[in-house]
Amino acid sequence: MARVSTERPLGEITGQYDRVARFYRAFEPLYLIFPVARRKAVAALGLKSGDTVLEIGAGTGRNFPYLVEAVGPSGSVIGVDASEGMLREAGKLVKRRGWSNVSLLRQDAAQLQLDPEVDAVLFSLSYSAMPAPQRALAAAWERLRPGARLAVMDAGLTETRLRPLLDPIAHLLIRLGPGNPYSRPWEDLAAYGQVTIERFMFIYYVCTVTKPRAEKVADGTL
Ligand SMILES: C[S@@+](CC[C@H](N)C(=O)[O-])C[C@H]1O[C@@H](n2cnc3c(N)ncnc32)[C@H](O)[C@@H]1O
Secondary structure, eight states: OOOOOOOOOHHHHHHHHHHHGGGHHHHTTTTTOOHHHHHHHHHHTTOOTTOEEEEETOTTTTTHHHHHHHHOTTSEEEEEESOHHHHHHHHHHHHHHTOSSEEEEEOOGGGOOOOSOEEEEEEESOGGGOSSHHHHHHHHHHHEEEEEEEEEEEEOSTTOTTHHHHHHHHHHHHHHSSOOTTOOHHHHHTTTSOEEEEEETTTEEEEEEEOOSSOOOTTSOO
16 A cells, blocks of 8 residues: 655744643544553563663653663663753653653654663654654664563554544645654564554554674674
8 A cells, every 4th residue: 555645844843842841741632542552552562670671752751750660770761852842841751750760862753862772762652753754763672671561552444444534634634734643653663573462442563672692793603
């Protein structure tokens, strides 16, 4: 099936998120974003106490309560986002909750600059909202520890029986703001390993891939 082009420049995308950042939480029920989707995404990462988890396109930090709980006080959460407005809201949340193990980085994920290796990577509702998601995926994968998981949670219409019903709404949403409901991240993830996909609530999915412990070299030996 042909891909739908929704590509916008990053500055336009961050500008839109900057404007809605303060209301992002209130919009969630409207966009059918429920805590169950966040819980499933975090569960797919297989986090343990003491882990370091990287969220790409972390936004206002709506996954942080689940991530902080999963890694515990000895672990850490790194949230990367390109929108100043979204990160400002995330910063307020971090301060309010008194989390000393959450750090926020304002960066374009396609040009990720990060020193530490991480124990998990999460893209939550962000892969479909990025102008160059494959580049962001490659950059995050590079920082992922061998044996660790990368998960993409998002909503989309490509595999749902409700597509004929929801197509007109999706086309309206594409015109209104960032986000590609026809994104197929599992196809990009397949270049890195075996992909597991969990689908739920008609339009949601979490797809997960584990980084091999040893990358195969060109002649096929380990
Ligand atoms: C729909 S929000 C999702 C926020 C959060 N992950 C959540 O689950 O609520 C998408 C986020 O991706 C961010 N984003 C889009 N393109 C990006 C890029 N190239 N680099 C970093 N963040 C980006 C936006 O600024 C926005 O905060």
